[in-house]
Amino acid sequence: MKKKILLIQPTPYDQYGKLVKKKRLYFVGLALPLLAALTPDDFEVELCYETIEDVPFDTDAELIGISSMGHAVMRTIDIAKRFKELGKTVILGGYMVSLMPEEAKKYGDSVMIGDAEETWGEMINDYLNGTLKDFYKKQLTKLETPLPRYELILKKKIGNFLPVQAGRGCTKTCSFCSIYCLYKGQYLKRSIPDVMRDIKRVKELGFKQFLLLDDNLFSDRDYALEMCREIKKLKMHWMTQCSVDIAKDEELLTAVAESGCYAMSFGLESISRESLLGMQKGWAHPDEYSRQLSIIRKHGIDISTEMVVGAEGDTLESIRETAKFIEDNKIAVPRFYILTPIPGTQYYKEMQEQDRIYNTDMYSYNSCEAVHYPKNMTPEELTKAYWELYNKVYSYPCILKRTIFSSTFLKRPLNALFYLGVNVFYRSHIKHGIVPNII
Ligand code: B12
Ligand code: SF4
Incomplete structure (x- = not known):
């Protein structure tokens, strides 16, 4: 009989200490199907996404691998402790444990720091030989990944698209960002034929859409242009995230839109320049945002935004103005976070050095509770202003203005109706005090 490994993506606790559970996980991460593909054939692999399924604590797997993302690391630790009590061998990996490996090691038998591509095989071998090391770390210089084992997630309650990744890291250096902290401004790209192999697989599996989950796909312009030319041939639809200065490059934007994005x-x-400068994001200019967003929209690309509050230039007034910015720019799906000093990041070091950490309880590092002393308000005022912002932006008048009373409705009515549905869904969460960022 084959040995078995169980790989788990834990769900976070909400701010009331309850596990966040969903009927469907639309945005599925790639770590587990990729780790499954990297696992030697003599192992059977089972995947568990706790947001949509329960962790099988009675598993017959002997090796348990647990991933970690942001504040969900608290659940990673709780699951690890339970499996340790049950006598299993527990391996921890993912962003959050990579940023705090010494702390993570207290709860598992071994910790993988950063990318697993060149160390996962060695880790499994060591486990089989009884020589598992405390830490495994190998900085990649090139990125080559096998075809993810998508078949292991097909029967789960996921959305109508699958994840694909072209590269890791980002050339920008924003001080609060975990990507910068791990990759230090490096952008590792896979070869285009390899990326296309994965997208073609997604298509073969019957999906018409995919999510390119790179952090800033357009970090390398020529690479991105070439990729768009190849994607276009497949006649698929896709989504991604990138920096807004793509608006400055009409040729790239046209290629992206024509390829189905x-x-x-x-x-x-x-929207505060001072805040952006404080985050080492001075290359972004809030006074250009409206024009940039409208250029992007003109290319037929719908927009969602991620914004933070509580940075150095933010005041209670600027947080209120953020709601107006979102409404005026008819952002289809806006998401907000309280700027959180994640341990391991440069921003955390800055806050620590300035003695501005207000709360050290990691359960509160959920981006919807202030855990630092902001410059222009108290932590309590920041948390209150954050929820007021969400409630204002997700009020029915604002939702309607941003969806069916926007130019998108005339050009792409089905999309506008879809975003209306997403907004109503998000609104119901916000009304229950649950941020929609993790769905
Ligand atoms: C897709 C995604 C999501 C999806 C899917 C999550 C899911 N449940 O599957 C959604 C939108 C739901 C989501 C939610 C959240 N996310 Co998210 N997400 C991503 C994103 C864009 C891609 C993840 C991915 O698949 N990457 C590709 C894989 C292959 O890379 P990887 O995950 O790093 O895995 C490699 C290694 O880390 C390692 N590895 C990973 N896990 C394990 C486990 C073991 C045992 C081992 C050995 C190795 C290992 O091996 C892999 C191969 O090398 C990343 C950004 C990014 N570029 O990774 C953010 C990111 C991981 N998310 C982040 C955050 C903060 C969150 C939230 C906490 C947001 C919030 N405030 O609520 C939630 C938490 C949800 C949860 N369940 O934990 C942060 C994490 C920061 C940190 N310090 O941990 C990131 C880095 C974004 C960012 N720029 O800050 N997320
Ligand atoms: S542009 Fe985005 S991914 Fe890149 S460092 Fe800044 S926040 Fe991180």
Whole structure:
């Protein structure tokens, strides 16, 4: 009989300490299907996404691999402790444990720091030989990944698209960002034929759409142009995220739109220039945002945004103005976070050095509770202003203005109706005090 490994993507706790559970996980990460593909054939692999399914604590798997994302790391630790009590061998990996490996090691037998491509095989071998090391780390210099084992997630309650990744890292250096912290401004690209192999597989499996989950796909212009030319041939639809300065490049934007990209998410972060400068994001200019967003929209690309509040230039007034910015720019799906100093990031070091960490309880590092002392308000005022912002932007008048009373409705009515549905769904969460960022 084959040995078995169980790989788990834990779900976070909400701010009331309850596990966040969903009927469907639309945005599925790639780590587990990829780790499954990297696993030697003599192992059977089972995947568990806790947001949509329960962790099988009675599993017959002997090896348990647990991933970690942001504050969901608290659930990673709780699951690890339970499996340890049950006598299993527990391996931890993913962004959050990579940023705090020494702490993570207290709860597992071994910790994988960063990318697994060149160390996962060695880790499994060591486990089989009884020589598992405390830490595994190998900085990649090139990125080559096998075809993810998508078949292991097909029967799960996921959306109508699958994830694909072209590259890792980002050439920008925003101080709060975990990507910068791990990749230090490096952008590792896969070869275009390899990326196309994965997209073609997604198509063969009957999907008409995919999500390119790169952090800033357009970090390398020539690579991105070439990729768009290849994607166009497949006649599929896709979504991604990138920096808003793509608006400055009409040729690239045209190629992206013609290749089937219909939705993009932009980390605008703030309408305050001072805040952006404080985050080492001075290359972004809030006074250009409206023009840039309208150029992108003209190319037929729908927009969602990610913004943070609580940075150095933010005041209670600027947070209120953020709601107006979202409404005026008819952002289809806006998401907000309280700027959170994630341990391991440069921003965390800055806040620590300035003695501005207000709350050290990691359960609160959920991006909807202030855990630092902001410059221009108290932590309590920041948390209150954050929820007021969400409630204002997800009020029915604002939702309607941003969806069916927007120019998108005339050009792409089905999309506008879809975003209306997403907004109503998000609104119901916000009304229950649950942020929609993790769905
Ligand atoms: C898709 C995605 C999501 C999806 C899907 C999540 C899911 N449940 O599957 C959604 C939108 C739901 C989501 C939600 C959240 N996300 Co998210 N997400 C991503 C994104 C864009 C891609 C993840 C991915 O698939 N990458 C590709 C894979 C192959 O890379 P990887 O995950 O790093 O995995 C490699 C290694 O880390 C390692 N590895 C990973 N896990 C494990 C486990 C073991 C055992 C081992 C050995 C190795 C290993 O091996 C892999 C191959 O090398 C990343 C950004 C990014 N570029 O990765 C953010 C990212 C991971 N998310 C992040 C955050 C903060 C969150 C939220 C906490 C947001 C929030 N405030 O609520 C939630 C938490 C949800 C949860 N269940 O934990 C942060 C994590 C930061 C940090 N310090 O941990 C990231 C880095 C975004 C960012 N720029 O800050 N997310
Ligand atoms: S542009 Fe985005 S992914 Fe790149 S460093 Fe800044 S926040 Fe991180």
